[in-house]
Amino acid sequence: MSEIRHNWTREEILEIYNKPLMDLLYEAATVHRKYHDPNTVQVSTLLSIKTGGCPEDCGYCPQAARYHTDLEGNDLMSVSHVKAQALRAKASGSSRVCMGAAWRNVKDGPEFDQVLEMVRTINKLDMEVCCTLGMITETQAKRLAEAGLYAYNHNLDTSEEYYKEVISTRGYEDRLETIDNVRKTNVTVCSGGIIGMGESVEDRAGMLVSLASLNPQPESVPINALVAVEGTPMEEQKPVPIWEMIRMVATTRIVIPETQVRLSAGRTEMSREGQAMCFFAGANSIFAGDKLLTTPNPDVNEDMEMFEMLGLNPQKPFIKKMQPETVEAEDSQYQALGEKPKWSRPGHTIERNEEAKMKAKELKKAK
Ligand code: SF4
Numbered sequence: 585m586s587e588i589r590h591n592w593t594r595e596e597i598l599e600i601y602n603k604p605l606m607d608l609l610y611e612a613a614t615v616h617r618k619y620h621d622p623n624t625v626q627v628s629t630l631l632s633i634k635t636g637g638c639p640e641d642c643g644y645c646p647q648a649a650r651y652h653t654d655l656e657g658n659d660l661m662s663v664s665h666v667k668a669q670a671l672r673a674k675a676s677g678s679s680r681v682c683m684g685a686a687w688r689n690v691k692d693g694p695e696f697d698q699v700l701e702m703v704r705t706i707n708k709l710d711m712e713v714c715c716t717l718g719m720i721t722e723t724q725a726k727r728l729a730e731a732g733l734y735a736y737n738h739n740l741d742t743s744e745e746y747y748k749e750v751i752s753t754r755g756y757e758d759r760l761e762t763i764d765n766v767r768k769t770n771v772t773v774c775s776g777g778i779i780g781m782g783e784s785v786e787d788r789a790g791m792l793v794s795l796a797s798l799n800p801q802p803e804s805v806p807i808n809a810l811v812a813v814e815g816t817p818m819e820e821q822k823p824v825p826i827w828e829m830i831r832m833v834a835t836t837r838i839v840i841p842e843t844q845v846r847l848s849a850g851r852t853e854m855s856r857e858g859q860a861m862c863f864f865a866g867a868n869s870i871f872a873g874d875k876l877l878t879t880p881n882p883d884v885n886e887d888m889e890m891f892e893m894l895g896l897n898p899q900k901p902f903i904k905k906m907q908p909e910t911v912e913a914e915d916s917q918y919q920a921l922g923e924k925p926k927w928s929r930p931g932h933t934i935e936r937n938e939e940a941k942m943k944a945k946e947l948k949k950a951k
Contacts, residue, residue, distance in 0.1 A: 589796065590801070625863065636656070667705050708732075738775055743793075776802070817939065833866055
């Protein structure tokens with residue numbers, strides 16, 4: 585009988601999260617060793633292929649056009665630029681490239697075609713390719729799969745209840761629908777969240793209930809610590825204490841045992857000792873490179889030094905699942921349908937998002 589459970593309750597997860605730390609670590613490390621090689625860590629490189637100017641209002645995000653941050657936006661990168669970056673990432677030990685575009689959802693057309701070409705190009709470099717492009721339809725997911733996409737990232741961010749305090753321009757059910765569309769292909773699912781946005785521990789448990797109830801559970805779960813960027817609605821949030829990060833990683837490991845738990849944003853604030861405890865608690869993936877989309881990240885050489893000190897080895901690509909085949913554009917079975925899906929737009933008022941928007945407007949006026 586499979587030991588993977590999809591019916592975790594919030595109470596059960598809270599009980600795990602709040603255990604005495606030594607008991608929690610021991611349990612998480614035991615689960616980790618049962619399902620994974622504890623000395624192997626996946627290294628992914630995150631590339632922002634289209635930066636800023638996003639129409640969404642995610643309260644944590646400096647890429648939302650409505651807030652005023654120091655971020656410099658960029659149009660979609662060329663395929664050759666992406667290829668050069670992927671080769672650099674491969675040379676420095678990454679097995680996966682994750683490409684992020686600041687879009688609400690994917691629209692059929694030349695830009696999506698360009699992303700498909702990026703996917704084909706990186707898959708041919710024998711690296712795992714992941715994309716995070718916003719909401720996608722089933723046909724778009726199939727086109728990505730055909731191009732050789734290995735994973736699609738779409739974070740749930742937090743619990744369904746607290747989501748309404750963070751984003752007003754789309755609904756939780758759209759996130760789940762996109763994940764469902766990805767699941768209709770052989771592309772793996774990467775979905776996790778952010779802690780430190782002002783949510784309660786119950787919300788953290790609620791997010792894990794949602795992720796664990798997916799069947800199959802996501803193959804990767806990124807756990808981010810909020811990086812509070814000036815100008816965003818969450819600019820005043822205090823950094824997440826390392827102990828909370830360790831507890832969240834350990835609880836994720838126990839509840840979603842087969843997944844790769846990724847230490848994502850916020851690593852620059854963590855000591856090596858803190859990161860080592862996260863690896864012990866079951867984290868087995870990191871993002872490498874000096875930037876995480878738009879926020880700082882440790883230098884890859886420092887990470888490799890840390891790996892050496894801890895005796896960790898970077899994971900080789902396609903260990904968990906075979907490399908997908910790339911179908912060239914001219915041989916594709918799927919055509920762009922120009923679909924215009926009705927993704928929701930709840931449009932409720934989130935006070936801190938409104939305040940940050942007003943502040944941005946005033947700053948613009950004053951210029
Ligand atoms: S998190 Fe993504 S969807 Fe939300 S504002 Fe940022 S780029 Fe846009």
